[in-house]
Amino acid sequence: MATDPKKYSLNHTMLRVKDPQRSSKASPVSPPPLLMSDTLPVKYYELLGMKQINKIENPDAKFDLYFLAYDTLKSLSSGQHWTARQGVLELTHNYGTEKDDNFKIANGNSEPGKGFGHICISVDAIQAACQRIEDAGYKFQKKLTDGRMRHIAFALDPDGYWVEIIAFNPVDKTEDVKETDPGTYKFNHSMIRVKDHEKSLNFYQDIMGMSLVRTSENASNGFNLYFLAYPGDEALSKESANGVNPTAEREGLLELTWNYGTEKDADFKYHNGNDEPQGFGHICIAVDDLDGACKRFEDKGVNWKKKLTDGRMKNIAFVLDPDGYWIEVIQNEKMKRTSNW
Structure with missing residues (x-):
């Protein structure tokens, strides 16, 4: 065995x-x-x-x-x-x-029931992909033009789950591209929120055997993102020189979101969805x-x-x-x- x-x-x-x-x-x-x-x-x-x-x-x-x-x-x-x-x-x-x-x-993003965050797909031309979704009559939690982060969007499925849309090609090179090929898309990752990042990272690495392939620290907003995968590739832990998420062309990643301070609250608990x-x-x-x-x-x-x-x-x-x-x-x-x- x-x-x-x-x-x-x-x-x-x-x-x-x-x-x-x-x-x-x-x-x-x-x-x-x-x-x-x-x-x-x-x-x-x-x-x-x-x-x-x-x-x-x-x-x-x-x-x-x-x-x-x-x-x-x-x-x-x-x-x-x-x-x-x-x-x-x-x-x-x-x-x-x-x-x-x-x-x-x-959907995991509001109380009661907050815990799971979203699934994420990566696409070839993000503006064209988002326009295609909007033209089909579906709603967005966040469009590309909303807020400061103009390189990601969140579409809503019919049950209200968030579907993050990211690009595996440089966004500035596809701004004028009007066509998108869904046959090239990838189911990149799923996100869950965790109370204690150290406990969760140890669990998923030591026990589940995953590797940490990328970390995104957002100190000004009070949260960090940790991306884990099978098999691990430590070379992907650095940001890409062309501005593209270095893990965007992969599938089967797990994103752990840790909001600072939750680990210090003994009564804090995320909802498991079940x-x-x-x-x-x-x-x-x-x-x-x-x-x-x-x-x-x-x-x-x-x-x-x-x-x-x-x-x-x-x-x-x-x-x-x-x-x-x-x-x-x-x-x-x-x-x-x-x-x-």
């Missing part, structure tokens, strides 16, 4: 959606028909260039899982089994929520040997939400991070065939 953390990957991020059909429509203007396929359940993310690569139906438990990723010839993991990828988005629909007028997803009100569910790592990885985690004294031996599903486990966020652990089926997902 040998396991090597260098072979792990940040496979997916799970978000609950109220209604997969509503999540497939923009309001008030529908996206142009040529951009959409009626066969895919979540057309908003298809507009962002993603494709459905798997669907797992669980009628007995009354929920369905939709897995979306970038899957063109220009994508980083085109054609791979969904467990062998980075940059996968899992959307969970619990039957009946679409009929409940009082049900509302917690208590009420619900929204974000978990991040997921795919490992080379599921039994070996779980044995390694057990030896390091992790807190478990679910061990492999718990419940009926013996092919997944859930570890709790220092803030109580859930981390699903699954087998990379390309490395070792264990499940008929």
Whole structure:
């Protein structure tokens, strides 16, 4: 049961959606028909260039899982089994929520329920990409022209989740570019807020085996950002000379946001997304040997939400991070065939 953390990957991020059909429509203007396929359940993310690569139906438990990723010839993991990828988005629909007028997803950015922040995609031409989203009728939390930071935007999906838009090409070289190619986009990272950066960095590096690839300190605004990934590349810790985020062309990164002083407040706590009100569910790592990885985690004294031996599903486990966020652990089926997902 040998396991090597260098072979792990940040496979997916799970978000609950109220209604997969509503999540497939923009309001008030529908996206142009040529951009959409009626066969895919979540057309908003298809507009962002993603494709459905798997669907797992669980009628007995009354929920369905939709897995979306970038899957063109220009994508980083085109054609791979969904467990062998980075940059996968899992959307969970619990039957009946679409009929409940009082049900509302917690997007993680307001109380109650503050914790998870956003997912992020990187694009070729950010002005053209944002214009394409706006032309399709979707709203923004922050447009490129809002505030001082003119190199990032935050679009809103139909459930109110924030989707950060960043560029992997120099922004000033694409200002006059009118076309954008969603086939080149990447699911760059997912952001969660952490109470104590030292505890969280130690957990994700020592226990989960990730490497810190970039740090962004914002002392004037009282927060720092830490980007971790599998496998680590310490050369990416420095800012790019051309002004582009040096990790923007990657997938499968985790961003930890630490607001100064939260670690000193004994009563301070972030919401894990799984208590009420619900929204974000978990991040997921795919490992080379599921039994070996779980044995390694057990030896390091992790807190478990679910061990492999718990419940009926013996092919997944859930570890709790220092803030109580859930981390699903699954087998990379390309490395070792264990499940008929």
